Amino acid sequence: MFLYQDKVSFLHRMHPSAKLVGLVLAFCHPLLSSDPLYLSSSLGLALAVGALGRCLGNYLRMRKFLIPLFIASVLLWALFRRVGEPLLMLGPLSVSSESLSYGLAMGLRITSLLLFGVAFLSTTRIEELTAGLEAVGVPFKAGFVLSLAVRLLPTFAATGSEIVQAQRARGHDPFSGGPLARLRKAVPLVAPILLYALRKTDQLSVALEARGFGSPDRRPYLTYRFGLRDALALGVSAMVLVLSWRLRP
Amino acid sequence: MKAVHLKGVSFTYRGSGVPALRCLEYAQEVGEFAVLGGRSGAGKSTLCKAIMGIVPTLQRGEMEGEVRVLGRKIEGLRPFQVSRWAGLVFQDFEAQLFSTSVELEVAFGPENLGLSRGEVERRIRESLRAVGLEGFERREPWTLSGGEKQRLAIASVLAMGPPVLVLDEPTTDIDPLGREEIHRVVKELKSKGHTVLLVEHEVGEVEDADSLVLMSEGKVVWKGKMGKADSELLASCGVRPPEPWALAFHLGVPPLGPEGMASEIERVLGGRLEEVRRRWRETVDEGATPGDVVLEVRDVEYSYPSSQAQALKGVSLEVGEGEFMAVLGPNGSGKSTLAKIMAGLLSPSSGSVLLRGRPVRPGKVGYVFQNPDQQLFAPTVWEEVAFGPRNMGVRGGELEDSVEEALEAVGLSGYKDRDPFSLSRGERQRLAVASVLACSPEVLILDEPTTGLDYEEQRRMMEFLREWNLKGRTVVLITHSMWVAAKYARRCALLLDGRIVADGPTREIFSREDLLSLAHLKPPFVTQVGARLGMPFLSLDEALEALRN
Ligand SMILES: Nc1ncnc2c1ncn2[C@@H]1O[C@H](COP(=O)(O)OP(=O)(O)OP(=O)(O)O)[C@@H](O)[C@H]1O
Ligand SMILES: [Mg+2]
Numbered sequence: 001m002f003l004y005q006d007k008v009s010f011l012h013r014m015h016p017s018a019k020l021v022g023l024v025l026a027f028c029h030p031l032l033s034s035d036p037l038y039l040s041s042s043l044g045l046a047l048a049v050g051a052l053g054r055c056l057g058n059y060l061r062m063r064k065f066l067i068p069l070f071i072a073s074v075l076l077w078a079l080f081r082r083v084g085e086p087l088l089m090l091g092p093l094s095v096s097s098e099s100l101s102y103g104l105a106m107g108l109r110i111t112s113l114l115l116f117g118v119a120f121l122s123t124t125r126i127e128e129l130t131a132g133l134e135a136v137g138v139p140f141k142a143g144f145v146l147s148l149a150v151r152l153l154p155t156f157a158a159t160g161s162e163i164v165q166a167q168r169a170r171g172h173d174p175f176s177g178g179p180l181a182r183l184r185k186a187v188p189l190v191a192p193i194l195l196y197a198l199r200k201t202d203q204l205s206v207a208l209e210a211r212g213f214g215s216p217d218r219r220p221y222l223t224y225r226f227g228l229r230d231a232l233a234l235g236v237s238a239m240v241l242v243l244s245w246r247l248r249p
Numbered sequence: 250m251k252a253v254h255l256k257g258v259s260f261t262y263r264g265s266g267v268p269a270l271r272c273l274e275y276a277q278e279v280g281e282f283a284v285l286g287g288r289s290g291a292g293k294s295t296l297c298k299a300i301m302g303i304v305p306t307l308q309r310g311e312m313e314g315e316v317r318v319l320g321r322k323i324e325g326l327r328p329f330q331v332s333r334w335a336g337l338v339f340q341d342f343e344a345q346l347f348s349t350s351v352e353l354e355v356a357f358g359p360e361n362l363g364l365s366r367g368e369v370e371r372r373i374r375e376s377l378r379a380v381g382l383e384g385f386e387r388r389e390p391w392t393l394s395g396g397e398k399q400r401l402a403i404a405s406v407l408a409m410g411p412p413v414l415v416l417d418e419p420t421t422d423i424d425p426l427g428r429e430e431i432h433r434v435v436k437e438l439k440s441k442g443h444t445v446l447l448v449e450h451e452v453g454e455v456e457d458a459d460s461l462v463l464m465s466e467g468k469v470v471w472k473g474k475m476g477k478a479d480s481e482l483l484a485s486c487g488v489r490p491p492e493p494w495a496l497a498f499h500l501g502v503p504p505l506g507p508e509g510m511a512s513e514i515e516r517v518l519g520g521r522l523e524e525v526r527r528r529w530r531e532t533v534d535e536g537a538t539p540g541d542v543v544l545e546v547r548d549v550e551y552s553y554p555s556s557q558a559q560a561l562k563g564v565s566l567e568v569g570e571g572e573f574m575a576v577l578g579p580n581g582s583g584k585s586t587l588a589k590i591m592a593g594l595l596s597p598s599s600g601s602v603l604l605r606g607r608p609v610r611p612g613k614v615g616y617v618f619q620n621p622d623q624q625l626f627a628p629t630v631w632e633e634v635a636f637g638p639r640n641m642g643v644r645g646g647e648l649e650d651s652v653e654e655a656l657e658a659v660g661l662s663g664y665k666d667r668d669p670f671s672l673s674r675g676e677r678q679r680l681a682v683a684s685v686l687a688c689s690p691e692v693l694i695l696d697e698p699t700t701g702l703d704y705e706e707q708r709r710m711m712e713f714l715r716e717w718n719l720k721g722r723t724v725v726l727i728t729h730s731m732w733v734a735a736k737y738a739r740r741c742a743l744l745l746d747g748r749i750v751a752d753g754p755t756r757e758i759f760s761r762e763d764l765l766s767l768a769h770l771k772p773p774f775v776t777q778v779g780a781r782l783g784m785p786f787l788s789l790d791e792a793l794e795a796l797r798n
Contacts, residue, residue, distance in 0.1 A: 004349065006387055127353050151347050158391045159623065165594040166624040170637035170688055171612035188636070192626040195670075199622075203344035206298075206307050209328040210337050211345075211405065212361030219363045221356040 003058055003121040010229065011053035011123040016132025018230035019124060025237040026116040030109045032241075033248040036101050039108035045240070046115035055122035062118055069114075070107040078103035126150050131222050140218065148204070156197060163192045250320040252413050252444035253277040253300055258314035259467075260295060260304055269295040271467035272314070277446060277460075279319070282439040284455050284475070285448045287464035288487030289674055289703040293448045294340055296464070297417045299323075300446070302331045318413055329361070336411030338419045340448075340701075342402035343620075351377070351393075351401055352386040358409035369408075376407040379434040381427060392555055395422045395619060395697070396580030396729070403431060413444045420449070421700040422619075424579040424729050426769040428454060450703060452483070453491025453774075463488065476504065489704040492732075492774035492789055499793055507774060511781035514796065522782070529784045529795040533756075539569025539740075543723055544591060544614065544692050549600035551586055560586045562747035563600070568692060568725060573718045575726045575734040575755070578744035579769035584727045585619070587744065588694050591725070592616035604691060612641065615690030619697045621681035625669040630661065630680060633669050637688035655687035659713055675706030679713070692723045699730055711737050732773045735759055736788040743768045760785040 011019065026049065030042040050056045059066075077099065079090070084098035124132070126147045133143040164174060167188060174185045212218075253275065260270040269292045277283055287293055298304045302323040305312040316323040319334050336358075339345050348354035352373055359369040377383055380400040385393070390401060399422045406414070416435070420428040432455050439445050439459075449455055452475075461478055463471040463486040471482060480490035480498055497504040502513045518525060546566040552559045560583045568574060576584050589595045591602055593609040594616065602609045618624050627633035634652045643651060656662050659679040664672070669680055678698060685693065695714070699707040707730070715737055718724045728734050734741060735755060742752040745768045751758055759765070759772045760780045772780070779786035786792040 006350075125349050125353075127349060148347065151349060154349075154389065155343075155346075155391045162618065162620075162623050163626075165589065165611075166616075166618050167636075168594060168611040169592055169614075169616040170685060171640035172636070173611075173640075188626055192623065195626070196623070200344055203339070203341060204347060206303055206328070207339060207345035208347070209307060210301055210303065210332055210339070211358040211409065212329050212332040213357075214327065214329040215332070215361045215363070217363030218361050219365070221353070221360045221366060221369050223366065 003118060004125055005055060005058065005122050007054050009052065009054040009123060011119065013229060014233060015224040015226050015230045016124060016128040017135040018226060018234055019120060020132045020136065022233055022237050023116060023120045025241055027113060028241055029244060030112045032245055034102060034105045035249040036104040036108060038248055039105050042112040043108055046112040049116065049119045053119045053123040055119055058118055058122045059115060066111055066114060070111050073110055074103040074107040077106045127222060131220060159196050160193050163189060251276045252279040252319055253446065254317040255299065256315045258299060258316060260299065260310055260312050262308065262310040268467055273468055275469050277444060279444055280439065280442050281460060282436065282445045282458045283460045283462050284452055284458040285446060285462045285464060286450060286452050286486060286488040289706065291464040292467040293464055294417050297337055297415045297448065300415055301335055301337045302326050302328045334411060335413040335415060336406040336409050338403050338406045338416040340417040342399045345402050346390040346398060349389055351382065351388050351390060354390055354401060355405050355408045358405055362409060372408040376404040379407055380404045381430060394581040394585065396424060399423055414438060415446045417448045422697065422729065424769040425731055425771045427580060450488065452488055453493065456491065487703050487705050495789055496775060496792065500796065507777035507781065510778045514782060525795060526783055539572045541570050542567045543570050543605060544568040545603045546591060547601050549590055549597040549602065551590060551595065551597050559747055564749055566742060566749065568723060571721045571723055572740055573724045573738050574740045574742065575728060575738035576742050576744055577734060577768065577770055582744045583747045584744055585696055588696050588727055592694055612688065613691060615685040615688060615693040617682050617685050617695040617698060619700065621677040624681045625677060628668065630667050630669055631665040633680060634684045634687045637684055641688060651687050655683040658686060658717065659683045675702045678702060678710060692725060694725045696727045697729065699728065699733055731771060735773050735776055756785055756787060759787065
């Protein structure tokens, strides 16, 4: 998984199933209220979780994507949600203090949801996710097949960049010109990447079985014990959630 | 009971008109170490897959006959059931990696065998050590160099410890000493009672195997003791005769090691040695001195974004007009990285690359990737070759001409309308070269252009490059094949751990065995023998020519 960082932290050491449950709890938090002040506390929690997983660096790396998303969602909701007294009229569109606050809330909500997700992915290997799913009752084979798409992403990305390089070596420049020109230039890229993906998945199913995939005797190598750390993390998360629910505006 | 037994096996892949196996008979004893050779397309990989039950269960087609492994009939079993007794290292090693760390990749097989955690840990440790990947446990497989990936693929099957181990060309991308190491590991397994079937083009590298098997057109045409096959038989199956055998055969002496062979030759020649040496010195042609510098690499350093370690640690290099140069070095030493930087495809972290004094831009230096399949995408051979010149603004009659010329050069003129993916591996490789040639590059860089090709295809590729070079063009070649470098390159640079440790005329570099072994390399047998006689030959032909009478 391209976000995963091989480090040691509180979150890295948690039981993957506990982390999955924790993620669900964390996702609930920003959904409890639409008050911008309350949602700032969600964002604060997301930052705290990031610090626990030593993945604030990844948060920072995502800013190119998160900041525009935040601004876009604030603007969209502020402009299109028709509530309260208009403060400002822009032709058919209007902004009221209510819609502005709602826009802010939505921006905060989406950002904190994404950050919780980033924290999870930065601290959990795909193999651990599969193991976590298995521990909460998802059959290994199903979890594994689900994980394959994610496992293969970096390989596809690496192959994609090899293919781009091969074409650049033949004078093709996919990164110049306007958006339309770029789109047209992407065409010769699509075929080899798709062909590669098809070949790879085909060969992979064979390679997996040749190494015993599907055997009923399987014993997982990655095993986890539900420990104090996990109990603590889940306990605190649940408490925060219940308190937030009671105190939410 | 036989370890592997195929009786009258025929197999035709679905959608293909030609059978891959034709009424094949093959038997291998328990504990026997057999080496399998043959042309590309002879059916070697299909035989391997039939042993695992992959054909016809996962790759479908028409199957006849019976396959038994350790006495059990494979028919009707799933490959995962067969994997308890037999393991297969696939030829395409990239395709068998799917985990997010080296450790978990190796753990996957043993997990499926239901082994305890402690046992799995032990096997991970041992098999990574066997292939020389200690310390790589936490690396992500996709960030490994080509040879490192292949080593990992081997380790992931070794860890399962299958009683019958099948390896399909497992060392194509591994450096020479690494290959020896893998072959040693395989022999060790044999001595512990495992049965090994190894597909290998360079049969001379596994001389101490129990038996040699030769395949041709879907059949096993010969099986016998290693060393009983003569050069003619090998050549008729498209296998390069090992140099010690060929030399011994032509000189009429028993096959010996380099020391023994040299003293034998000395004994036979007696007083004439000095004369032979003098005549040899007159005939050796060290090649024209290179012209002006075309490509200059100055103090280049490079680190990949995903890692702290530097792949190149200050490399400087000048390539002269008309040179034929080889870059050699162990796996992970930075050869491919250097080549991509020279072609302007990666920008160095510091330092610069100049093409005729100006910063290099992609498209000016031709670069042929190791895997032709990542380079080909067009619907026809013609379109494939036309892609490059078109990008450079060539149109109309001029385009026709440059495509024509490039196809002619690699001997693919009659293939214009074929689908690139319907060509054989060797033809695809030549097409990849043609598609780069059509851009009229100033320098041509090739990353391991002979891997995955059989002997005849390798020779064809190299003869073509030699001809092209003789017209005054510049070639830079990356290779792990020592005979290829010795025979064709005029100059060699040794890369070790991101630095150039030696650079000079091929003959000079290849007569320094200590230096080469530092870089995990080993000169060809004839060079070793020749060096002991004061005549470091660079090819078998040269040796035979000098020692003819
Ligand atoms: N995409 C990547 N990300 C991080 N590290 C990489 C990447 N590709 C290569 N490396 C590392 O950089 C170093 C040099 O790699 P390079 O591919 O240049 O080696 P090479 O000499 O071509 O080896 P081989 O003979 O195995 O092909 C190695 O240590 C390798 O593990
Ligand atoms: Mg390489």
